[in-house]
Amino acid sequence: MSGAAAPAQQMTGSNRYMLLILLVPGLLALMTTFLLPMVWLARASFSTSSMSAFGGGVTxxxxxxxxxxxxxxxxxxxxxxxxxxxxxxxxxxxxxxxxxxxxxxxxxxxxxxxxxxxxxxxSAVVRTYGWMVILGDRGVINSTLQSLSLTTDPVRLSNNTFGATVALVEILxxxxxxxxxxxxxxxxxxxxxxxxxxxxxxxxxxxxxxxxxxxxxxxxxxxxxxxxxxxxxxxxxxxxxxxxxxxxxxxxxxxxxxxxxxxxxxxxxxxxxxxxxxxxxxxxxxxxxxx
Amino acid sequence: MSEHHVVVENLVKTYPGAATPSVDHVSFALPKGEMLALLGPSGCGKTTILRMIAGLIEPTSGAIQLNGREISQTPVHKRNMGMVFQAYALFPHMTVAGNVAFGLEMRGVPNSERGPKVQRALDMVKLGHLGDRRVTQLSGGQQQRCAIARSLVIEPELLLLDEPLSNLDAKLRDEMRDEIREIQSRTGVTAIFVTHDQDEALSMADRLAVMSAGRIEQIGTPREIFDAPANEFVAGFIGAGNFLSGRVTAPGQAEIEGLGPLRFAAPASVGSRVQLMVRPHRFKLAAPGPNAFTGQVESLVYRGQILTLAITVGGRRLTADLHTHAGTLPAKGDTVTLAVAPGDVTFLSEAAA
Incomplete structure (x- = not known):
């Protein structure tokens, strides 16, 4: 910790300004795209009005x-x-x-x-659709199983937590x-x-x-x-x-x-x-x- | 069965796709308790030999024997050798004592015996008080000591050291050099170390093997290698030298181009061409006479105990290391005479004219 602080202490005044100037664009971007929406979200969660964040009272x-x-x-x-x-x-x-x-x-x-x-x-959407094609009731796996007469009814592989888990694992x-x-x-x-x-x-x-x-x-x-x-x-x-x-x-x-x-x-x-x-x-x- | 502890025979390593072998029919034998240095420029195959002995690289052909037993098929973890790596390779997630204890643990040494053994090994390298430290908190020299303790605590049949001093600064290097030597002779462990530094090899090893392009050029005691180099490569690699070639005009005398007659103490037939060498420290300041060359001082380097000077004689440079206690020292531009005794001229090779 002290090792990391040392160079900062040696920084001269003009260096510090330079650092600040370099930080401004990124900080501004973060403010507008992350911090402001967060404030909006927090305020909205206390709002009495159902569709506007800043209208209505606090509850x-x-x-x-x-x-x-x-x-x-x-x-x-x-x-x-x-x-x-x-x-x-x-x-x-x-x-x-x-x-x-x-x-x-x-x-x-x-x-x-x-x-x-x-x-x-x-995109994750495209890959999710890919998994629907594979795991669906009429998907690759089920039609193979049925054509081999291994099962008569489709095995539930999607539209449940199992399907979501499999797809998420692969996507992530x-x-x-x-x-x-x-x-x-x-x-x-x-x-x-x-x-x-x-x-x-x-x-x-x-x-x-x-x-x-x-x-x-x-x-x-x-x-x-x-x-x-x-x-x-x-x-x-x-x-x-x-x-x-x-x-x-x-x-x-x-x-x-x-x-x-x-x-x-x-x-x-x-x-x-x-x-x-x-x-x-x-x-x-x-x-x-x-x- | 041989009386030698380590025997390497016709060891060859050719990497796939390589035109020439990295190690080319290398053989040597080592009695118990001896320290051998593999010395050579980088890429000469010295590290490859060490790693083949360790079992980290598989030889293309050849035999490696330890205690009269063939081990080239034995897996690494069953060879019972200690190795000190160039970058030490200490386990960063363990303490100093944990590192040293690792080998004992792998051998199934019970906990109660492990502690005292680890402590003894750490005491030996003067790290007895630092056992609880993390290895990342140690200085370079301490890491080196820890690596040595770790490789010796398992009481290895053979200790291998890969450029053990190259990561240390100059002062520490001298200190560790003496210490490694001292520990090695005290424990009596047979050791092989790899280095590209001639001083290191000369001062630490009982014997050294000078290598070039995958072959051993000469193997012998430091004194043999320095005073009687087998060829020009060895002579040039170990220490500096003035290489002089000429024709033998009379028994024990050669005519050197540009210099004149030079007497030497080795048999060579009259009429043949010889390659001779004079070490810079063999030259002395003298009055003109036989076996003496007079020229103007071209450059001077004062190095405390030694003054290195170069003179030009007949378009040829001769370098000499003179002791600074030798009275008045020459200055640049002075005309001086350098003489060498015939017995101090090194004979390298002879070829029919």
């Missing part, structure tokens, strides 16, 4: 509604469990890929890395891979060599050296996927077929269907508060791990 009734209705508690639990499941599987599936890409010395490594994150080039895997690649900085083939020289078998090298050193990357990847999964709206909505209730879909429902903006805003604030605290706790744990 706590929407928070009361959001926090006392057992339905919203169930939605919050659904969201949390979807986030945990998706990040668990996305991490399990991405870890070997990221590890391979980090350790590979092949000249194709750059190409392979690009391929691993190439799905990011298509590139993020997990990228986060892990960035977090694997401490991995070093020489450490593995040193461990085997000291008598560690391949398996023990993995458990005692590779896994502990890649843990920060794994945890960063898991956090990123978790955040993206709990705030996801399009995929749970489309793959859930209206049967999967998570906070993202409920906020959308209140804002566009029921047209209850203050309640939608209150739900958003609750979502924000809930999951920011998760992130803060998580990052604190992560920092302790890296120290």
């Amino acid at each position: 706590l009734e929407h928070y009361h509604a959001a926090l006392t209705d057992p339905f919203y508690w169930k939605v919050a639990m659904n969201t949390l469990s979807l986030g945990v499941t998706v990040s668990f599987f996305a991490v399990i599936l991405s870890y070997p890929i990221a590890l391979f890409l980090t350790r590979s010395t092949s000249r194709w490594r750059g190409v392979l890395t690009a391929l691993a994150v190439a799905p990011l080039l298509t 895997m590139p993020y997990a891979i990228l986060a892990m690649l960035a977090g694997f900085g401490r991995l070093n083939p020489q450490l593995e060599e040193a461990a085997s020289m000291l008598g560690a078998s391949k398996l023990r090298v993995f458990w005692r050296i590779i896994l502990p050193l890649s843990l920060p990357g794994i945890l960063t990847g898991a956090l990123l996927v978790f955040v993206l999964a709990i705030s996801a709206f399009v995929t749970p909505r489309l793959m859930g077929g209206g049967r999967v209730f998570v906070l993202g879909t409920e906020v959308f429902q209140e804002a566009t269907v029921t047209l209850n903006w203050p309640l939608a805003a209150a739900l958003s604030v609750v979502l924000l508060a809930l999951f920011s605290s998760v992130i803060v706790i998580y990052q604190r744990a992560l920092r302790r791990l890296e120290a």
Whole structure:
């Protein structure tokens, strides 16, 4: 901490102005696109008028509604469990890929890395539709099963939490891979060599050296996927077929269907508060791990 | 079965796609407790040899024996060798003691015996009080010591050191050089180390193998290598030298182009061409006479105990290292005479004319 503060103290007055000038465009952009809407959202959540944020009086009734209705508690639990499941599987599936890409010395490594994150080039909506084609009642899997006479009725693979989970895992895997690649900085083939020289078998090298050193990357990847999964709206909505209730879909429902903006805003604030605290706790744990 | 502790025979490593082998039929043998330096310019294959002995690289062909047992098929983690890596390769997520204990843990040494062993190893490298530190909090020299303790605590059959001093600053390097030597002779462990630094090799090793282009050019004690280099490459790589070629005109005398006659103490047949060398420190200031060359001082470098000067004689440069206690020192532009005793002329090679 003190090491990072030292250069700032040596900064001369003109340097500090220069820094401020460089920061202004970015700060302005953040103010208008992030901070102002947040203020608007917070104000709207206390509003007595259903369609305008700043009109009407101030009330706590929407928070009361959001926090006392057992339905919203169930939605919050659904969201949390979807986030945990998706990040668990996305991490399990991405870890070997990221590890391979980090350790590979092949000249194709750059190409392979690009391929691993190439799905990011298509939008999540398009990929969700892709999963609907695969997992739908008349989709690739079900029509294959039926043409082989293995099943008579379609197996329920979509329009439920399973479908939403599968699609989210695949859609979020590139993020997990990228986060892990960035977090694997401490991995070093020489450490593995040193461990085997000291008598560690391949398996023990993995458990005692590779896994502990890649843990920060794994945890960063898991956090990123978790955040993206709990705030996801399009995929749970489309793959859930209206049967999967998570906070993202409920906020959308209140804002566009029921047209209850203050309640939608209150739900958003609750979502924000809930999951920011998760992130803060998580990052604190992560920092302790890296120290 | 040989009496040697480590035997390397006809070791070859050719990397896929490479036209020439990186290590080309290298053989040497090492008695127990000896320290061997593999010395050579970068890319000469010295590190490849070390890594093949360690088991980190598979040899293309050849044999490696330890204690009379063939080990080239033994996996790395069963070879029981200690290795000190150039960048130390300490485990950043463990404490100093944790690093040292790792090898014992892998060997299934019970917890109760591990503690005292780790402490003894840390005491040996003067890190006894730092066992609880994280390795990232250690200075360069301390990390080096930790790496040495970690490689020795397992009581290895053989200690391998890969450029162990190259990451340290000059002062620390001298200190660690003596310390490694001291620890090695105290523990009596057989050791092989790789270096490109001739001073390091000369001062630390019992014997050194000078390498170039995948081959061993000469193997011998520091004194043999320095005073009787086998060829021009070895002579040039270890220490500086004035290389003089000429024709033998009489037994023990050659006519050097541009310089005149030079007497030397080695048998060579009259009429053949010889390659001779004079180390700069073999020259002395003298009056003109036989085996003496007179010229103008072209450059001077004062280095405390030694004055390095270069004179030009007949269009040829001769360098000499003179002791600074030798009375009045010449200045630039002075005319001086450098003489060498015939016994101090190194004979390198002879070829029929």
